[in-house]
Amino acid sequence: MSEINKNKGVMLVLSSPSGAGKSSICKALLNLDKNLFLSISSTTRQKRPNEISGKDYNFVTEEEFKKQLKKNNFIEHAKVFGNFYGTDKFLVDNKINEGKDLLFDIDWQGAQQLREKMREDIVSVFILPPSKSELEQRLKNRGQDDDEVVKKRMDGASSEITHWAEYDYVIINKNLEESVNTVLGILKAERMKRIRQIGLGEFIRSINLDN
Numbered sequence: 735m736s737e738i739n740k741n742k743g744v745m746l747v748l749s750s751p752s753g754a755g756k757s758s759i760c761k762a763l764l765n766l767d768k769n770l771f772l773s774i775s776s777t778t779r780q781k782r783p784n785e786i787s788g789k790d791y792n793f794v795t796e797e798e799f800k801k802q803l804k805k806n807n808f809i810e811h812a813k814v815f816g817n818f819y820g821t822d823k824f825l826v827d828n829k830i831n832e833g834k835d836l837l838f839d840i841d842w843q844g845a846q847q848l849r850e851k852m853r854e855d856i857v858s859v860f861i862l863p864p865s866k867s868e869l870e871q872r873l874k875n876r877g878q879d880d881d882e883v884v885k886k887r888m889d890g891a892s893s894e895i896t897h898w899a900e901y902d903y904v905i906i907n908k909n910l911e912e913s914v915n916t917v918l919g920i921l922k923a924e925r926m927k928r929i930r931q932i933g934l935g936e937f938i939r940s941i942n943l944d945n
């Protein structure tokens with residue numbers, strides 16, 4: 735992209751109760767859109783067997799997390815289901831100013847903090863499950879967590895859902911492909927927002943027909 739058409743990156747925030755299909759949507763988005771990068775969070779949660787450290791999360795001890803928190807390294811952080819999660823401040827600044835778009839798979843507490851700090855840059859999308867029974871089934875089918883964790887997440891789902899109205903867009907995830915395409919459409923439109931096209935003034939001057 736030429737300097738004249740320089741864009742500021744979109745901070746695309748996706749939240750949902752766990753089991754609504756957000757992880758699958760995120761994975762597909764990252765595969766399909768090469769200007770979109772995942773904001774890799776730090777967490778004190780135990781790594782799941784299918785997860786890769788440094789790719790899905792930076793898995794850290796509680797001591798390390800608190801050290802980083804004290805150094806003010808997180809742009810937002812929250813405790814979710816008893817574990818700490820935080821977003822690296824420097825990664826966000828670098829990517830956004832380079833014109834790269836960042837995908838945040840974070841909960842409503844994180845979304846709220848990002849909105850307070852960077853309102854203009856945030857585009858937030860809330861993903862809803864098609865029904866309560868579907869949500870329960872998806873959580874059980876994942877087979878990644880034990881029964882107690884599934885119950886905790888089911889309880890947490892209803893409190894997460896109460897925050898739907900704080901988001902710019904809401905998608906009921908009935909079909910993965912359709913939901914992914916909808917998010918890609920949102921991203922495409924948000925990239926064209928005047929405030930994100932920071933080189934636009936210069937471009938307008940270059941095509942000023944009066945001169």
Ligand code: 5GP
Nearest residue numbers: 775811812814819820821839840841843844
């Ligand atoms: P999980 O442990 O299933 O990967 O994630 C649990 C919840 O924590 C999900 O809702 C996920 O979006 C959220 N989460 C993941 N990373 C962060 C983060 O950096 N900040 C916040 N606030 N939430 C996060």
